[in-house]
Structures are given as structure tokens and as C-alpha cells.
Amino acid sequence: MVVISDILVQLVQMTLVLLLAPLFTGFVRKIKARLLRRKGASVFQPYRDLLRLLRKEVVLAENASWLFRVTPYITFAAIWVAAALVPTFATGLQFSWSADLIAIVALLGSARFFLALAGMDVGTSFGGIGSSREVMIAALAEPAMLLMVFCVALIAGSTQLSTVATFMASSEVGLRISLGMAMIALIMVALAENARIPVDNPATHLELTMVHEAMILEYSGRHLAMIEFGAFLKLLFYVSLIICVFFPWQITIVGAGPASYLAGAGAYIFKLAVASLLLAAFETATAKMRVFRVPEFLGAALMLGLLGTLLRFVSRSF
Amino acid sequence: MTSAVAQQLWCVATLLGTTVLAIATSRSRRSTAIVYGATLAISLIALSRCLPVLVAGGNATELVLPVGLPWLGAHFRLDALAAFFLAVVNLGGAAASLYGLGYGSHETAPHRVLPFFPAFLAGMNLVVLADDAFTFLLCWEFMSLASWALVMAHHREADNARAGYVYLVMASFGTLALLLAFGLLSGAGGGYGFATMRAAQHSPSEAGLVLALMLLGAGSKAGLAPLHVWLPLAHPAAPSHVSALMSGVMTKVAIYGFIRVVFDLLGPPNWSSAVVVLVLGSATAVLGILSALMEKDLKRLLAYSTIENIGVIFASLGLALAFQANGLGLAAALAFTAALFHILNHSFFKSLLFFGAGAVLSSTGQRNIETLGGLIHRMPLTSFAFLVGCVAISALPPFNGFASEWLVFQAILQSPDLPQWGLKVMVPAVGASLALAAALAAACFVKAFGITFLGRARSPVAEAAGEVDRCSLAAMFALAVLCFLAGILPGLVIDVLSPVAQALLGHRMPVQASDPWLSIVPIEESRSSYNGLLVFVFITATASLAVYFIHRFASHAIRRGPAWGCGFTDPTPAAQYSGVSFVQPIRRVFGTLVFQAREHVEMPPPGDLRPARLKVEMHDPVWEGLYAPVSGAVWFLADRLNQLQFLTIRRYLSLVFATLVTLLLVLAIWS
Numbered sequence: 001m002v003v004i005s006d007i008l009v010q011l012v013q014m015t016l017v018l019l020l021a022p023l024f025t026g027f028v029r030k031i032k033a034r035l036l037r038r039k040g041a042s043v044f045q046p047y048r049d050l051l052r053l054l055r056k057e058v059v060l061a062e063n064a065s066w067l068f069r070v071t072p073y074i075t076f077a078a079i080w081v082a083a084a085l086v087p088t089f090a091t092g093l094q095f096s097w098s099a100d101l102i103a104i105v106a107l108l109g110s111a112r113f114f115l116a117l118a119g120m121d122v123g124t125s126f127g128g129i130g131s132s133r134e135v136m137i138a139a140l141a142e143p144a145m146l147l148m149v150f151c152v153a154l155i156a157g158s159t160q161l162s163t164v165a166t167f168m169a170s171s172e173v174g175l176r177i178s179l180g181m182a183m184i185a186l187i188m189v190a191l192a193e194n195a196r197i198p199v200d201n202p203a204t205h206l207e208l209t210m211v212h213e214a215m216i217l218e219y220s221g222r223h224l225a226m227i228e229f230g231a232f233l234k235l236l237f238y239v240s241l242i243i244c245v246f247f248p249w250q251i252t253i254v255g256a257g258p259a260s261y262l263a264g265a266g267a268y269i270f271k272l273a274v275a276s277l278l279l280a281a282f283e284t285a286t287a288k289m290r291v292f293r294v295p296e297f298l299g300a301a302l303m304l305g306l307l308g309t310l311l312r313f314v315s316r317s318f
Numbered sequence: 319m320t321s322a323v324a325q326q327l328w329c330v331a332t333l334l335g336t337t338v339l340a341i342a343t344s345r346s347r348r349s350t351a352i353v354y355g356a357t358l359a360i361s362l363i364a365l366s367r368c369l370p371v372l373v374a375g376g377n378a379t380e381l382v383l384p385v386g387l388p389w390l391g392a393h394f395r396l397d398a399l400a401a402f403f404l405a406v407v408n409l410g411g412a413a414a415s416l417y418g419l420g421y422g423s424h425e426t427a428p429h430r431v432l433p434f435f436p437a438f439l440a441g442m443n444l445v446v447l448a449d450d451a452f453t454f455l456l457c458w459e460f461m462s463l464a465s466w467a468l469v470m471a472h473h474r475e476a477d478n479a480r481a482g483y484v485y486l487v488m489a490s491f492g493t494l495a496l497l498l499a500f501g502l503l504s505g506a507g508g509g510y511g512f513a514t515m516r517a518a519q520h521s522p523s524e525a526g527l528v529l530a531l532m533l534l535g536a537g538s539k540a541g542l543a544p545l546h547v548w549l550p551l552a553h554p555a556a557p558s559h560v561s562a563l564m565s566g567v568m569t570k571v572a573i574y575g576f577i578r579v580v581f582d583l584l585g586p587p588n589w590s591s592a593v594v595v596l597v598l599g600s601a602t603a604v605l606g607i608l609s610a611l612m613e614k615d616l617k618r619l620l621a622y623s624t625i626e627n628i629g630v631i632f633a634s635l636g637l638a639l640a641f642q643a644n645g646l647g648l649a650a651a652l653a654f655t656a657a658l659f660h661i662l663n664h665s666f667f668k669s670l671l672f673f674g675a676g677a678v679l680s681s682t683g684q685r686n687i688e689t690l691g692g693l694i695h696r697m698p699l700t701s702f703a704f705l706v707g708c709v710a711i712s713a714l715p716p717f718n719g720f721a722s723e724w725l726v727f728q729a730i731l732q733s734p735d736l737p738q739w740g741l742k743v744m745v746p747a748v749g750a751s752l753a754l755a756a757a758l759a760a761a762c763f764v765k766a767f768g769i770t771f772l773g774r775a776r777s778p779v780a781e782a783a784g785e786v787d788r789c790s791l792a793a794m795f796a797l798a799v800l801c802f803l804a805g806i807l808p809g810l811v812i813d814v815l816s817p818v819a820q821a822l823l824g825h826r827m828p829v830q831a832s833d834p835w836l837s838i839v840p841i842e843e844s845r846s847s848y849n850g851l852l853v854f855v856f857i858t859a860t861a862s863l864a865v866y867f868i869h870r871f872a873s874h875a876i877r878r879g880p881a882w883g884c885g886f887t888d889p890t891p892a893a894q895y896s897g898v899s900f901v902q903p904i905r906r907v908f909g910t911l912v913f914q915a916r917e918h919v920e921m922p923p924p925g926d927l928r929p930a931r932l933k934v935e936m937h938d939p940v941w942e943g944l945y946a947p948v949s950g951a952v953w954f955l956a957d958r959l960n961q962l963q964f965l966t967i968r969r970y971l972s973l974v975f976a977t978l979v980t981l982l983l984v985l986a987i988w989s
Binding site: 057073080103110116117124127146158226292 | 768774849
């Protein structure tokens with residue numbers, strides 16, 4: 001009986017992230033539009049976009065291979081699983097121990113690996129340029145991310161997200177310099193990984209500096225829908241991760257009862273709203289940087305992660 | 319019932335017999351099938367005989383043969399460590415033999431390959447079995463020479479002679495270092511048996527010197543920077559199944575030598591030696607994968623990636639040394655098991671990738687990826703197996719490369735318990751460089767697979783390629799399945815490896831098979847756990863769910879059309895991204911620092927119709943900084959000494975006289 005309810009909670013979590021992901025992106029877009037004094041599309045526009053794409057037929061390039069056709073599903077599945085394993089409203093979910101933070105980061109790596117391959121499948125120069133820049137960004141973002149993970153794991157004594165969240169919600173954490181560095185590093189990595197300003201511009205198409213959009217240029221119809229959905233989920237994943245690791249207040253534990261779940265979910269959605277405000281404000285206030293400035297940006301994230309980890313090795317109180 | 323070690327020696331004897339048979343029949347057309355069939359059978363038998371020793375973790379069995387040094391004899395011993403490496407050698411040997419059954423038929427000069435192939439296998443088996451310094455060195459040299467002969471199989475091809483020469487020089491240098499190391503270990507008493515060395519006490523300075531010599535000797539064979547320069551020359555020069563053996567297996571035999579001496583014979587380690595191993599390991603990992611990224615020859619790319627993986631393994635062994643020196647037995651067992659696991663994994667996927675490269679080579683005649691492309695349409699099965707290898711080597715879940723890298727990272731997270739400041743500062747930097755190497759490896763294999771198998775064909779030979787034979791495919795798929803199984807069931811592999819850690823370190827990782835759902839839990843569940851099986855099931859389930867719902871309720875229509883490309887459809891395949899352009903961003907970020915990479919655009923003057931050209935200039939820091947000066951000095955001395963060759967007889971006589979007087983003087987002063 002307990003197992004069934006636990007699995008049920010896990011399923012709720014999977015559905016929750018799936019349903020919230022497009023809404024979150026829609027909300028960010030809406031706020032950005034309002035900040036620019038535009039009216040902006042409805043916050044539900046991403047759902048409509050997805051439905052429209054799903055109903056359309058797929059136009060495949062003549063020499064597209066099977067890899068090109070399965071990649072959208074693989075990346076979508078990998079990102080969804082990763083997003084479903086981050087505690088949002090409750091820790092200690094049934095399957096949370098099947099992958100710790102390092103494995104979750106690597107899952108996103110799998111998704112990117114296949115997407116970069118798919119970008120090269122048709123053999124157009126746009127796909128090549130996108131894949132090439134994507135792997136360059138990943139080559140810097142992934143180590144930065146892992147160092148951030150090391151730093152957090154050393155403080156919490158675990159790479160298990162549930163344990164980390166429980167520890168961070170407790171009073172023994174206090175304010176630590178290393179945690180602050182790790183958080184900034186994670187935010188910088190999240191901006192780069194989600195192709196947000198200042199690294200890439202999610203709103204442009206056909207611009208020479210674009211990365212992510214160039215890579216998926218050949219996709220259409222339901223394949224594009226899956227990739228877009230994956231991108232929504234990835235953004236939600238990173239925001240949930242930041243919330244779960246650094247702001248886990250009001251997060252509840254599995255088995256605490258429906259009222260507690262509701263409170264946890266309410267707090268989670270509130271935190272998401274705050275995060276989307278911050279993201280939109282930041283993106284509106286910042287300009288996109290040249291591609292070869294990105295390594296400096298991510299190098300800074302890498303150094304912050306390394307410094308945070310080193311501080312942790314030097315003294316337990318930082 | 320003969321003992322386990324005797325059974326292994328019988329297998330070796332049969333391999334040597336196969337060599338003789340191969341020499342006798344090498345001109346016959348059937349000999350390819352006979353030799354590879356025989357080595358396949360023998361490798362499988364040897365594998366089946368050594369696995370029980372590893373799993374059961376029983377007592378070591380020994381055997382002394384009355385050959386070798388007259389007062390010593392040849393000692394052989396089979397313990398858990400040897401059994402593990404025998405399993406690696408024979409699994410690789412079996413796969414390479416199976417592949418050779420098909421691939422060998424393309425061989426233009428089979429009599430240059432067939433006799434040496436079983437000899438090479440026998441040599442690797444013997445190194446692992448040897449239990450005294452003399453036998454070890456003899457077998458080590460036998461293995462080196464047999465592999466050298468295989469490197470020189472196609473000696474008329476450009477650069478192969480140079481590769482063979484550099485390999486021979488480096489192998490001799492490595493053996494010299496090993497000779498000195500064993501000399502130090504055996505001490506003044508001359509106890510050449512490993513049992514005597516194990517029992518003897520070694521002073522710290524002596525132990526440090528032995529470790530340095532082992533890093534030179536075994537490290538040069540394994541491909542540790544800066545002694546790796548021969549590896550990307552020699553490994554690709556051999557026929558592909560031999561390349562697979564050299565990269566996937568022989569480097570592991572070298573690591574075996576390192577582990578045997580440093581963890582087994584040398585006694586308790588010192589923490590400062592761990593720092594050296596950690597620095598060398600992580601530097602090797604980053605340098606190796608960066609060199610691989612810059613490479614456009616598929617087999618050389620794989621050879622450079624071997625160097626990266628050797629770096630990961632050495633870094634992990636360095637961690638094990640650091641923990642062991644501080645008495646943190648459990649953490650040491652974790653790091654050591656991670657190293658062994660990565661050794662096993664690397665032998666799987668590197669052999670698989672070399673087989674794939676061999677299939678591409680036999681089908682198109684090309685190793686240069688810039689002339690390939692679009693092979694996924696013409697070699698669907700090969701490309702699938704190669705893709706599995708790429709995913710596995712890029713350390714992506716749910717395949718095996720990730721499982722072992724995950725264990726390495728878990729070991730790094732144990733390091734705040736280390737007391738020494740040197741290690742405290744070193745270990746996070748090692749973690750950062752391993753993470754960087756893993757991310758760059760993914761980039762490297764996106765390039766390797768993407769340029770070779772995806773896109774449009776860049777040359778007529780790539781256009782006309784066809785699928786390879788069944789034996790080659792069977793070998794590739796067998797290894798791909800092993801990569802997958804070791805990835806989703808890592809707990810079972812860890813349990814098999816644990817007796818080795820127990821025997822050498824006195825500690826082992828907790829038993830994993832009893833964990834629920836076959837997860838792996840290095841320390842305890844609240845700290846970290848990973849379940850490859852569940853991750854795989856989740857991904858498959860969610861992907862199938864998505865496919866089902868979309869095809870059932872949304873559209874499943876497909877239309878084929880020309881590629882979109884923003885309307886700029888490139889008429890020629892040459893307009894695609896090439897390997898060189900693919901790595902341009904990474905070259906600008908890392909290459910300017912490491913390889914002094916420079917790009918020049920040669921722009922013709924106005925009115926001139928020649929195309930503009932982009933030239934990339936890169937320098938190998940290790941070769942130009944270390945080897946070129948040494949080789950220059952040797953040439954300089956040789957030139958000077960050359961004058962001695964053309965003297966008159968009177969001058970020779972006076973030289974002899976002067977030498978004699980000098981030597982007598984030295985002797986007089988000495989005594």
C-alpha cells in the first residue's frame with residue numbers, strides 16, 4: 001500500500017513537471033514582453049505551439065537517417081527522466097535513488113550528445129555550426145556543473161538530491177561562501193545550457209551566432225515538438241534544481257500526507273514564479289555576447305565551482 | 319586435475335603452437351581461418367578457466383618450470399589480480415580473433431600477420447602469469463617484439479617504418495626502466511622471485527625510485543604523458559584487430575605491471591607518490607583527449623583517446639594510493655575498483671571502436687574522416703555498433719563508461735578525509751580535469767561519429783561503401799552487448815572485481831548484488847547510488863510512451879524533401895562541416911594554449927581568381943619540447959663521433975693506447 005502511494009507520488013511528480021514546463025516558458029516570455037512594453041502572447045501559447053506542431057506532418061530531408069528520427073524521442077525521454085528525478089514538492093520519491101546528481105547531469109549529457117549528432121545528420125552547414133558550438137559550450141559547461149555538484153555534495157555529504165535538499169532545508173547549513181559560489185556557477189551554467197541570453201538567444205532564428213536553433217534547423221512537425229518540449233523541460237529542470245538545492249524551504253517529504261503535498265507544491269510554484277521574474281528581468285537587461293566570449297563566461301563559472309570546492313577542502317566552515 | 323595456473327600455461331603453449339602452425343601454413347589460403355579459429359577457441363577456453371578463479375577468489379596457485387635462470391627457474395602464479403587481467407586479455411583476444419576471421423581475408427600479406435598474432439596473445443598472457451622478475455621481463459620483451467612485428471606488417475606504407483622505429487626505441491627505454499626497477503626491488507641479495515620482493519622491506523627513498531621507474535617503464539607502455547608519443551604512431555599502423563588488441567588490451571597489461579609492483583610488491587605506499595600519479599594521470603587525460611579532438615585520422619583519433627582513458631585509470635589508481643597511504647581502506651577499495659572497472663570497460667569499447675574503424679577502412683580504404691560521411695546509410699549495422707561504442711566511451715548513461723566514471727567521481731568525493739594539504743588541493747583539480755576530459759571526450763566522439771557516419775558522402779569511395787562481413791559484425795555486436803550489460807548491471811561487475819581489491823588492499827567495496835533493484839551503492843544509500851538498469855528502463859518507457867501517444871493521437875505522416883538549410887542548399891558535399899571546422903571553436907578555446915594553434919587566411923590579391931585558403935598551424939608540445947631536443951642531441955653526437963670512422967691505423971692505435979692508459983689510471987685512483 002505504501003509502495004503504491006509512493007509510486008503514485010512519483011507519477012504525480014512526473015506529470016507535474018511535464019505540465020508545468022511549457023507554462024513556465026510561456027510565463028517567462030510573457031514577462032519579457034511586458035518588460036519591453038509589448039503585450040506578448042498568452043502564457044498558454046507554448047501549449048498551442050506544441051499541439052500545432054504535433055498535428056503537422058514531418059518533412060524529412062532526403063538523406064536523413066534513422067538516428068535523425070529517433071533523436072527527438074531519446075532527448076525528450078532523457079530530459080524528462082532527469083526532470084522527474086529532481087525533488088520539486090517532496091523529497092524521498094520512490095525512484096529518486098536510481099540516479100544521483102552526477103547521473104542526472106550525465107543524462108542531460110546523453111540528450112545533448114544525440115542532439116548534436118542529429119544536427120550533423122543531414123549534412124547542412126547550419127547543422128554543423130550548431131553542433132560544433134553546442135559541444136564547445138558543453139565542454140566548458142559540464143565540468144563547471146560537475147564542480148558545482150562536488151561543492152554541494154561535499155557540504156551536504158551526499159550527491160543524492162533528496163539528502164541534499166533535506167540538509168539544505170535544515171538549520172545546520174548557515175551562510176557559506178562556497179555555497180554562494182556554487183549557486184552563481186550553477187546559474188551561469190543553466191543560462192548557457194538552456195541557450196538563454198547572454199550565451200544564445202532563444203527568440204532568434206537565422207542569426208549567424210545562434211547555436212541551439214541552428215542545430216535543430218532541419219526538424220519539423222512532431223519531431224520539432226518533441227525537441228521544443230525537451231527544451232521547455234530542460235529549463236524547468238535547471239530552475240527546479242536551483243530551487244531544490246539552494247532554496248528548498250517548505251519542501252515536504254514523501255508520506256507526509258496530501259495537505260503537506262499541496263503546501264509543498266504551492267511553495268514550489270511560487271518559487272518558480274519568482275525565478276521566472278528574475279530570469280526575464282535579467283534577460284531583458286543583458287545583451288547577448290559574441291560566441292567566443294562564451295568560453296570566458298563559462299570559464300568564470302568553472303573557476304567559481306573550483307574555488308567553492310577548494311574552499312570546502314580548506315576549511316569545513318566556509 | 320591440473321591447477322588453474324597450469325591450465326593457463328597449457329593455453330599459452332597452444333597459442334605458441336599456433337604460431338608455429340601459422341609459420342608452416344602461412345602461404346596457404348586457409349591459414350587465416352585456421353589461425354584465427356584456433357586463437358578464438360584457445361582464448362575462450364582460457365577465459366572460461368580464469369573466470370572461476372576471479373569469481374571464487376580462491377587461493378593463488380603457483381608453478382615453477384625448470385627454464386630460465388638456472389638457479390631460479392620460471393615462476394608462474396595465478397591470483398585474483400592476474401585472473402582479472404587474464405580475463406581482460408582473453409576477452410579482447412577472443413573478440414579480436416572473431417573479428418580477424420572476417421577482417422583477415424582483406425589482408426594483403428597474411429604471412430606477416432598470422433604468425434605474430436598468436437605469439438602476441440601468448441606474450442600478454444605470460445606477462446600476467448609471470449611471478450619472477452626474469453620471466454616477467456622476458457615475456458614483456460616477447461610481447462613488445464611480437465606487437466612490433468605486427469606494427470611493421472605493412473612496412474611499405476608511408477610512416478609505418480617510422481612508427482615501428484619510434485615504438486622500438488620507446489619499448490627498449492621502457493624495459494630499461496623496468497629492469498632497473500626490478501634490480502632495486504630485488505636488492506643486494508638478488509631475490510628475483512616476486513614472493514621474495516613482496517616479503518622484503520623497502521626504504522622510502524628506494525620505494526620512491528621504484529615508483530618513478532615503474533611510471534617510466536609501465537607508463538611508457540601504457541601511454542602515460544609525456545611518454546605517449548609512440549602510441550598514436552604505432553597503434554594505428556597495425557592491422558585494425560591488432561590495433562584493437564594493442565589499445566584495448568596491451569595498455570592494460572602495462573597497467574597490470576604497474577599495479578603488481580606498486581600495490582603488491584612495494585609495500586605500503588607514501589602519499590607523495592600518490593600526488594605524482596594523480597598529476598600525471600589527469601594531465602594525460604586532458605592532453606590525450608585534446609589531441610584526439612584535433613586528429614582527422616580515425617584510428618589515430620582512437621589511439622589518442624586511449625591515452626585519455628589511461629589517464630583516467632592512472633588518476634583513479636593515484637586516488638587509491640592516496641587513500642591507502644592514509645589508511646582509508648574503504649575509499650581506497652572504491653578508487654581501486656573504479657580503476658579496474660574502467661580498465662575492463664575501456665577494453666570493451668576501445669576494441670569495439672577499432673573494429674568499427676577497421677570495418678570503415680576495409681570498406682572504403684580510408685582512415686581520414688574528412689573523406690568519409692554518410693556511412694550510416696551504407697553500413698547500418700557497423701554504424702550502430704560504432705555508435706554504441708561512442709556513447710559508452712563518452713561516459714553517458716546508461717552505458718558502461720559512465721558507471722566507471724561515476725565510481726571515480728564518488729571516490730573523489732571521499733577525499734576531504736585526506737589529511738595532507740598537497741592532496742587536499744590536488745584532488746579537486748583532478749576532479750575538474752577528469753570532468754573536462756569527459757566532456758571533451760563526448761565532443762570528440764560526436765565529431766568522430768558525426769563526420770564519419772552522418773551527413774553526405776564526401777568522396778566516391780564513401781559513396782560506394784558496403785556493409786562488412788558477418789564475423790566482423792558479430793565481434794562488434796558482442797562487444798556492444800558487453801558495453802550495454804556492464805552499463806546496466808554495474809553492481810555485478812563490481813562484485814566480481816571486489817576480490818582483487820580485497821587481495822591487494824585488504825578492503826573491498828560492499829557487496830552490491832544484494833542491493834534492491836541491482837543499484838550500486840559505494841558507501842551508503844543516503845550518500846549516493848546509481849541504477850543503470852532503472853535509468854535505462856525509464857528512458858525506454860518514456861520514449862516509447864511518447865512515440866505511442868504521438869503516433870496514435872497526433873500525426874504520423876512523413877514527407878521526404880530536399881534539406882531545408884534556410885534555403886541555402888549546398889550543391890556540393892564539400893560545403894558540409896568538416897572535422898577540422900567542427901573542432902574550430904574548441905581549437906580556439908584550448909588549442910591556442912596547448913598546441914599554439916594559429917589560423918592564417920591566405921587571401922589572393924584582387925583580380926586573382928584563386929580561392930582564399932585557411933591554414934591551421936599546430937605544434938605538438940611534447941614532441942617539440944622533449945623528444946626533438948633529445949633526438950637532436952643524439953644526431954649531433956653521432957655526427958661528431960662519425961669522424962672516428964675515417965682515421966689512419968696509427969691514430970687508431972694511439973687511441974687504443976690512450977684509452978688503455980686512462981682506464982688503468984682510473985683503476986689505480988679508484989682502488
